[in-house]
Amino acid sequence: MRFSTMPDSEIISELCRRIKETRIQLGLSQIELAERAQVGAATIKRVELGESVTLSTLIGILRGLDRLHQLESILFDSHMRTFKAQLNAGPPSRVRIRKKTHQPKEKLPAAAQTNEADATINEWYTSSASNSVVWSFTPSDGEKKS
Incomplete structure (x- = not known):
């Protein structure tokens, strides 16, 4: 589903539908979710009907679920731009191009060729991949049904 091509009202309706499906799959009643989210049961009903929701209510409901x-991962792109800006902030380094010689030089081991920036990029990429948004509708193995 492409949210970028949808009007706001359809996006809100879709998010509310997903919240309801997740609640049902977790075996929670509206009242139980309201208690977990620390909001009123009427708020949960309004959300599931597709009415607009405040950001604080959405955070509470997501916490309850x-x-x-x-x-x-919502701000993933923002972090990526900041990271790239920091990486490219330094002055450009000079590069010397030499003519090839007849005798090939010994190659450095792969570990020696990896610089600190590559290690940071790999670490960031791995952590961002594990923190991506996935709307699952089936409880994972670690979750218990209430």
């Missing part, structure tokens, strides 16, 4: 961790 044990899905709050999925918000981390």
Whole structure:
């Protein structure tokens, strides 16, 4: 589903539908979710009907559904731009091009060729891949049905 091509009202309706499906799959009643989210039961009903929801209510509902961790990847693109800006902030380094010689030089081991920036990029990429948003509708093995 491409949210970028949808009007706001359809995006809100889709998010509300996903919240309801997740609640049902977790075996929670609206009242139980309301208690977990620390909001009123009427708020949960309004959300599931597709009405507009405040950001604080959405955060509470995601916390009640044990899905709050999925918000981390919303700002993924912003972190990527900041990271690239920091990486490219230094002055450009000079590069010397030499003519090839007849005798090939010994290659350095792969570990010696990896610089600190490559290690940082790999670490960042791995952590961002594990924190991506995935709207699952089936409980994972670690979750218990209530």
